[in-house]
Amino acid sequence: MRTLAIVLLCLVVVANYGTVTALRCIQCQSVNATCYEPILDCSKGSADVSLQLLQVLKPSLVVGTKGDKFRCFEVDVKKEAVTVYIKGCIYDDVDVCAGETNEGEQGYCERCTSDECNAATSLVVNFGLLLGLLLAVKAYWM
Structure with missing residues (x-):
C-alpha cells in the first residue's frame, strides 16, 4: 500500500508541474x-x-536583455487628486520602480515572482495538488 501512495504522490507532482511553471499576473x-x-x-x-x-x-x-524570465509588478502614480494604477507582467531585468515619472509622483511600487502577487491580497491554492496529497497520505497510512 505504501508503494501505491508513493506512486500516487509522484503522479500528482508530475501532473501539477505545468501549472506552477508559468507566472500569472494581473494585467x-x-x-x-x-x-x-x-x-x-x-x-x-x-x-x-x-x-x-x-x-x-x-x-x-x-x-535590459528582455530574456525569458518575468515578474509581476504594480506601479501607482499620483498627480493631484488622481491616482493611476498599473499592473502587469514585465521582464525580470526591468526595474519598474527605478526612474522618475514624467507626470505626477510614483507612490507604491512592487515587483514580485509568485502568481497574482500584484493583487492587493492574493491567496492561491492549487486544489488538484491539495487533493492529490491528501489521497497519497490516506493511501500511505492504510
Whole structure:
C-alpha cells in the first residue's frame, strides 16, 4: 500500500508541474481604484505591452536583455487628486520602480515572482495538488 501512495504522490507532482511553471499576473490599468483582472500568463507579448506603457510613463526606464524570465509588478502614480494604477507582467531585468515619472509622483511600487502577487491580497491554492496529497497520505497510512 505504501508503494501505491508513493506512486500516487509522484503522479500528482508530475501532473501539477505545468501549472506552477508559468507566472500569472494581473494585467490592467485603472484610475482612482485598483484593478484585479484580467489575469494573464506572463509571456514576451504581455511583457512587451507593459513595457511600452511604462516607457510612456517613465521615459528613463532602463530596458535590459528582455530574456525569458518575468515578474509581476504594480506601479501607482499620483498627480493631484488622481491616482493611476498599473499592473502587469514585465521582464525580470526591468526595474519598474527605478526612474522618475514624467507626470505626477510614483507612490507604491512592487515587483514580485509568485502568481497574482500584484493583487492587493492574493491567496492561491492549487486544489488538484491539495487533493492529490491528501489521497497519497490516506493511501500511505492504510
